[in-house]
Each structure stands twice: as structure tokens, then as C-alpha cells.
Amino acid sequence: MRAAPRLHWSIMKQHKIAIMGFGTVGGGTYDILTQNRDYIKRTQGMDVVVARILDRSDAPLVARGIDKSLFCGDVDALAADPEIELAVETMGGVEPAKTFITKMLRAGKSVVTANKELLAKHMHELAPIAEQNGCGLYFEASCVGGVPIIRALNESVQGDKIVSLYGIINGTTNYILSKMTDEGCDYATALAEAQALGFAEADPTSDVEGFDAAYKLSILGSMAFRTCVPYGSILREGITKVTAGDIANARELGYTVKLVAVGKRDGNNIEARVHPAFVPNDHPLAAVSGAFNAVYLRGDFVGDLMFYGAGAGAHPTGSAIVSDIVKALSGAAGYGGFAGDSLEKGISLVGDFVSGYYICVTVADKTGVLSKISNILGDNGVSIKAAVQRSSASGTATVVFLTHRAHEHSVMQALGSIAKLASVERIDSMLRVL
Amino acid sequence: MRAAPRLHWSIMKQHKIAIMGFGTVGGGTYDILTQNRDYIKRTQGMDVVVARILDRSDAPLVARGIDKSLFCGDVDALAADPEIELAVETMGGVEPAKTFITKMLRAGKSVVTANKELLAKHMHELAPIAEQNGCGLYFEASCVGGVPIIRALNESVQGDKIVSLYGIINGTTNYILSKMTDEGCDYATALAEAQALGFAEADPTSDVEGFDAAYKLSILGSMAFRTCVPYGSILREGITKVTAGDIANARELGYTVKLVAVGKRDGNNIEARVHPAFVPNDHPLAAVSGAFNAVYLRGDFVGDLMFYGAGAGAHPTGSAIVSDIVKALSGAAGYGGFAGDSLEKGISLVGDFVSGYYICVTVADKTGVLSKISNILGDNGVSIKAAVQRSSASGTATVVFLTHRAHEHSVMQALGSIAKLASVERIDSMLRVL
Numbered sequence: 001m002r003a004a005p006r007l008h009w010s011i012m013k014q015h016k017i018a019i020m021g022f023g024t025v026g027g028g029t030y031d032i033l034t035q036n037r038d039y040i041k042r043t044q045g046m047d048v049v050v051a052r053i054l055d056r057s058d059a060p061l062v063a064r065g066i067d068k069s070l071f072c073g074d075v076d077a078l079a080a081d082p083e084i085e086l087a088v089e090t091m092g093g094v095e096p097a098k099t100f101i102t103k104m105l106r107a108g109k110s111v112v113t114a115n116k117e118l119l120a121k122h123m124h125e126l127a128p129i130a131e132q133n134g135c136g137l138y139f140e141a142s143c144v145g146g147v148p149i150i151r152a153l154n155e156s157v158q159g160d161k162i163v164s165l166y167g168i169i170n171g172t173t174n175y176i177l178s179k180m181t182d183e184g185c186d187y188a189t190a191l192a193e194a195q196a197l198g199f200a201e202a203d204p205t206s207d208v209e210g211f212d213a214a215y216k217l218s219i220l221g222s223m224a225f226r227t228c229v230p231y232g233s234i235l236r237e238g239i240t241k242v243t244a245g246d247i248a249n250a251r252e253l254g255y256t257v258k259l260v261a262v263g264k265r266d267g268n269n270i271e272a273r274v275h276p277a278f279v280p281n282d283h284p285l286a287a288v289s290g291a292f293n294a295v296y297l298r299g300d301f302v303g304d305l306m307f308y309g310a311g312a313g314a315h316p317t318g319s320a321i322v323s324d325i326v327k328a329l330s331g332a333a334g335y336g337g338f339a340g341d342s343l344e345k346g347i348s349l350v351g352d353f354v355s356g357y358y359i360c361v362t363v364a365d366k367t368g369v370l371s372k373i374s375n376i377l378g379d380n381g382v383s384i385k386a387a388v389q390r391s392s393a394s395g396t397a398t399v400v401f402l403t404h405r406a407h408e409h410s411v412m413q414a415l416g417s418i419a420k421l422a423s424v425e426r427i428d429s430m431l432r433v434l
Numbered sequence: 435m436r437a438a439p440r441l442h443w444s445i446m447k448q449h450k451i452a453i454m455g456f457g458t459v460g461g462g463t464y465d466i467l468t469q470n471r472d473y474i475k476r477t478q479g480m481d482v483v484v485a486r487i488l489d490r491s492d493a494p495l496v497a498r499g500i501d502k503s504l505f506c507g508d509v510d511a512l513a514a515d516p517e518i519e520l521a522v523e524t525m526g527g528v529e530p531a532k533t534f535i536t537k538m539l540r541a542g543k544s545v546v547t548a549n550k551e552l553l554a555k556h557m558h559e560l561a562p563i564a565e566q567n568g569c570g571l572y573f574e575a576s577c578v579g580g581v582p583i584i585r586a587l588n589e590s591v592q593g594d595k596i597v598s599l600y601g602i603i604n605g606t607t608n609y610i611l612s613k614m615t616d617e618g619c620d621y622a623t624a625l626a627e628a629q630a631l632g633f634a635e636a637d638p639t640s641d642v643e644g645f646d647a648a649y650k651l652s653i654l655g656s657m658a659f660r661t662c663v664p665y666g667s668i669l670r671e672g673i674t675k676v677t678a679g680d681i682a683n684a685r686e687l688g689y690t691v692k693l694v695a696v697g698k699r700d701g702n703n704i705e706a707r708v709h710p711a712f713v714p715n716d717h718p719l720a721a722v723s724g725a726f727n728a729v730y731l732r733g734d735f736v737g738d739l740m741f742y743g744a745g746a747g748a749h750p751t752g753s754a755i756v757s758d759i760v761k762a763l764s765g766a767a768g769y770g771g772f773a774g775d776s777l778e779k780g781i782s783l784v785g786d787f788v789s790g791y792y793i794c795v796t797v798a799d800k801t802g803v804l805s806k807i808s809n810i811l812g813d814n815g816v817s818i819k820a821a822v823q824r825s826s827a828s829g830t831a832t833v834v835f836l837t838h839r840a841h842e843h844s845v846m847q848a849l850g851s852i853a854k855l856a857s858v859e860r861i862d863s864m865l866r867v868l
Contacts, residue, residue: 028735031735032593032594032735033593036593036594036595036734036735039593039595040592040593042776042778042779043592043660043776043778044592044776045776140590145736146591146594146733146735146736146737146739147739148585148586148590148591151582151585151586151589151590152582152585152586155585155761156574156582156585156757157580157582157753157757158474158477158478158756158757158760158761159466159467159470159473159474159752159753159756159757159759159760160466160470160580160753160756161470161473226477284721284742287718287721294740299580299753300470301462301465301466301470301580301749301750301752301753301756302579302580302743302744302749302750302753302754303580303743303744303747303749303750304742304743304744305580305581305741305742305743306728306740306741306742306743307739307740307741307742308718308738308739308740308741308742309736309737309738309739309740310736310737310738313737315735315736315737316735316736316737318593318735319591319593319594319733319735319736320736322592322593322594322735323590323591323592323593325593326592326593327589327592332766342476342477342478342479344476344477345476
């Protein structure tokens, strides 16, 4: 316990840092550190200077009119530079980011990173390296842009056991699904527009197949449940099969389709999954649209909390990086949550879980089909909350079911049997309900 | 910079703390510390024990079946007890809380408090006492229940200049206004029901007149703008004059009426105000209903952030207190933001500001009245965005205006002139638009 630190202007220290990877987020970080340099000096009592920028060439510096003398093309020279206290990693991807971060940590320099893929896959290797070298690893920027959700999980609500975490944590898919919802267009059209506007990459796989959200859930879940939620154990489904019809059905039933990340704790069992889901319209997450993100937590005493903001972008993500730079340079410890004695023991990640389900089936337009399907659901312990049958012109009908909460494996088993019915043409969709 | 601390179980320290004031929030804090004691031991590496409970009598301990030996009726004895490391203050009100907190700080014990009134009025006296005695003052619980908004403002987004802060930060008024909105009832009916359900006190003045929200805005604004936002300088209007008609008009125009706290920074000018307002239905704050609270921030780089959760209650507020206890006992500094060298210099609190306005006027139902009023508004530089006139049976008409953004003083001047028109019976309402 101590009082808030007094700041002594006469001896204000200049901190020299390096940025590794000078793309969108690296550039955003540079903007904030330079444009708000005086503000940070006044209010935080520290002068942070970007002294080195590492990249493949000095072209990104030239493009921004930055003095070329800041350029550094050699990571070993950077690691050996005694003037550099801290390195920001904004390269993305596993390699060479992992090697570069390791070199910095081994040289005793703390690292601030936005790299969710690297953290999700290799945090358990990097954390001990930071510890052994007396420096820290800071990654507020890895999840949900500038929203301080890592801090919230790591150093707030410490008296609460987090029982659930629901997140809309990928801006690209939320943009696409919001567009499909608002305009009634199909997935391909919405994706093309997202790509044209820069909200989706040319190869959108990492976003639309849920990899990006799963990386983030691995990080957030590990912090929330104080255990290791391995990226590879997360159930992951993308949004590529969501149809305009699913979204229309959702609207009719009072739901909005979102790509959600779900983490739940029940005793020592944890479930972790990323998939599109029907979110009830009266849930605060249903209103999170476009490129915005949010994380909705429930603690056993605090109740429900929601954290909302821009999920990505040069400046929101740069803001989180600058916030971590200030934290690191002020001497605060790096984030825990992946390793160490404070992890909860005996936690299991379970594959089965309970959820409501939306099921859409195309059937022969004959009497008795609905009752056959209902019987199969019932035999598997899945009870129906609502069912609608609509005839189409071609002699087929579409049947939409909403189920009460049921076990995932029971629903899968039922769908297997339903698919085999002669009167069932195809199972169009199965989406879980939040 | 250092690595996340390793926790050593063999030497886990037991921390003895005291609770001063054992009412709702004190009791909620006790619940969490006892029921989650093992969880906190496991995950935070500290054993926190409530060793003393200070109150007027031991009745609240007896009521909860707590060992009477924990009771302490003498604050000086508590201050002198070397075993007690930290005191929680959950008494509320200015005195004797201020005296008791001062005694604890002077005895070198850190204090965790939920007392917004005391902080808003006397933080500038208490902060130096904490500093001089080498201990800290922690007050996450003073605003927005268990939502970690004080941490967000104090130790997140440090690289951003906060340009605006909008809050729904009083649960009682939000409950009353939500009820009026959902059920179309008038203020008195909604208040009576809130009182019956325990959401409003027998004397609701502090909530419904906006005092409570102004205390919190003083605290939040001081942290956000890194200056002192004196409680007494905040423009404050309560909700007692909001009518069912205002709420119906709001709905018709696409707004929801909320008691909002507004803080804005423009260069070195700050505005701070608490009043009912028309919140556009597509703003995330419009959906914050019932006893929920939220704070919506805008930073110059991070963009928009929202923090949402239960605004009050034994366990949500207790959760914030426990979180501060863990923070204090782990050696982290108390919150700054009210005093010290890090405050922004040369900041002025300005009385005038710019807003949209909703104005409702009862007039004689004759031609030409609307144009007279419009002329007065225009002469004062207030331009009209929408106007609706409705005749009533009694020979009068109601005119509803929405204005474009205008200066508060211009609108007030115009209203003064409008009130003097012979054809104007009365000005029914004036509410600002968020």
C-alpha cells in the first residue's frame, strides 16, 4: 500500500522504445505517442520517445515523413541497444514475431504486443521467458481494440469468480452479419462490400472462419477463468454458412445473428466455443453492431458487466498499446493468467454443453413430417420451444424449430437421425441460441 | 518493469482488515470476503480476513450470525490496533465517515471507501493525508457499483485525452424513468413503486434531485479530465418535473428520457452537468434500463468506449470494494486524479455550453403563435429542427420544438421572452438533448 506517486518534473525520465512492424497498428501507436507526447508527459510524468522502428525496409517511415535515422533492419542490433527499454510488437503472425519477442525478452526488454495469434498459441512459452529475464509481457491490445478488457479480467473483479463470458470480439464478422441483418443481403454480397471498404481482408479466412475470435477467446478465457484455455480445444465455427434466410428467421423470432465467443465455468468444468448464434434482441450484445465489439461478463457477486468499444483499427488498438507502454514503464507487472501458481487447479475443458438451438430443415410438403422430426428430437431429450412450417412452391416445405436448452451431443445425434428420414430433403441450418 | 509476481503459498500472508459501517454494502463486502476467501487465496495469493467490524452496536453482527468478538465500537481503538492493515468505510455520508477515515489514514492504514458524497466534497483534503501517511485511498466502489470505471479512467487509456463522458450513473432515477417509459405512468406513481421495491429511499431527494449523480460526476470528471471538477460547480437538475407527456413526446421523436451526467472537454474548457435529457434511441445509452448504469467515454484516439453494469447493490458494490482491497494489499498505489502534480493546469469550468433542446409550450390555439415563438428562437440564434402543434379541447394548443444545437444561455434568454408572450399560457418543459 502506498500513496499515488508524486511526479517530479525536474527529473522526468525519457524512455526510449522501439516499434517492431510499422504497419497499420504500429503507425497508429506512433501517431498517439507523438501527437499526445506532451499530454502523456503532463499527466503520467513520463516522456516516451519512439527511438527505433524495425521493419523490412525504411519505406513505411519514408511514407510517413519520419526521419530515416530511426530505421533499424536488424533485430539483434535492436536487442543489443542498451538505450531501448521496451519493444512494441505490431508485426502480427507467429513468425518472425515469436523469435523477435523472445530476443527482446532475453535482452531484458519488456514487450507490448497486439499479437493474439502468437499469444493464443505460444503464451505458455513466452511468459516464463519474460519472468526469467525480469521483464514483462503486456497485451491489452490483443483483444477488443482499445477496450481495457485484459485489465478488467487481470486486475479488477478479483473477488469474483467469473461464471460466464460472452463476446462479440471480431469486427469483420460483426460488420458482415450487421450488413446482412440491415440490408437483407447474402453472405457473399456483404463480404464483398466489407472487403471493398477495408473491413475484411482479401483472404478473409482468419476472420470469417472464427480463428481470430478463437485466439481472443483463448486469451480472454484464460484470464477470466484463471486457467489455460488452449486455442486448439475451442469449438470453432465460422459464419460462411449463415444465410439470409437464417437472419430473416432470427428477426421473425426476436433474435439477431452474431458471431459469439462463449466461455462458461461450472465448478471445475469450462466450456469454450466460437460460433454464430441467435442472440435475443433484449440482450445488450444484440445491439453491438458494425465494427464494434463487446464483452459481457458475469461474476458470482458483481453480476453482469459489459465492456464495449471499437474492436480494431490503428488508433483504438494503438491506444491500448500506449496504455500498456505507460503501464510497463511505470513499473507495473505484466499480465498473468496463463501461467504460474495463481492458476486454478483441476479445471477440465468439456466438449459437451447445453444451449438452445435453431434448426431449419427442408422437407417434403406432406403431413406427418413435422411429427416425425419432433419425435426424433423428443427421443433424444430435445424439447421444442417453437416450430413454424412454411410451404414453398416446389412441393417442399421449410420447417424452423427453436429448442429449449439441450445437450449439444443430443442435438447432433437427433440431427443425424433427422437427416436420414426419407421425407427430409436437407438440413439447411443449425445455429445455437445464446 | 517486472514479471507477474510469483505467489508463494508457504508464506502466504494473512491480512487483517476492518469494516466500518455494517449496513447493506458492508455486509455485501463481508459476504464476498468470506464466501470467496479460498478463491481469493488461490488466485491472488492473499488471505484476507475481516478481523474487526465497527458500528454503533453489535446488532448487525448478531443479525448475520457473526461472532460478536469481531465487534468494535471505538474508532480510536481500531486505529490503534496494529493488527489491522486496512479499513473499509461503508458508512456513507460526510460525518462521522470523514473523521473515521482521517483517523485510519493518520494511523497509516489504507482506506477503501464507497462514499461518493464524502469524496466529492472532501477528496482534496483526504488525498494529502493519505499521501503524508504513506498509505492509499481507494474508491472504485464510489461510482457505478462493480463496474471498474475508476480503474479505467485512472490506469487505462492513459495515452488518450478524454474528450467526453456521458453517464447513466444513478440507478434509482433510471429505474423510475424506465418505468415511466415502459408503462406510461407519471413520476409520482413510478417513485412510489420504486420506494415499495427498495429502489428508492423514503426520502428520495439525493437521487431524484441529481445530488448522487453530481457526486459521482465530480469524481469521474476529475479522473477523466485530470483536473478538479468541484461538486458545487456542476449544473444539477433532477427528474421530478419530467412528465408522462415529455416521455411520450420523446418516444414519438425517437428518443428515451434518461438522467444523464455529462462531462466534456474542449481545449482547456470543461463542462459538467447532470440533468434529464432526450437520448437518441440509437445511442447505446438509450438501452441502459432499470437499475443498470453505464458510462460512455470518448477518447481522442480510442474513440468510443462503454462500461455497463449494475449501478448499486450490496454485492456489485461489495465486489468493487473487494477488488480495491486486493489492489491495496498487493501494494498498488491509491487512485490519483484529484490532487498532485499530474493535474492538468489552466482548466476552466464553463457555465455555458451547446446542446440540442426539447421545448414544450402551451399556447392559445390561434394562428400566428407558432411563428411568434419561432421568431424569438431565431432572434436568439436558436434554429428549429422539428416542431409539432397539437390542438386540445380547451382552446389551447401544445407546441413541441426540437432545436438544433444552440447555446444554453441563448435558449434560456429565448424562453424568457417566449414566456412573456400574451398568447403563451405556460412553458411546460425544457429538456436538453444528448
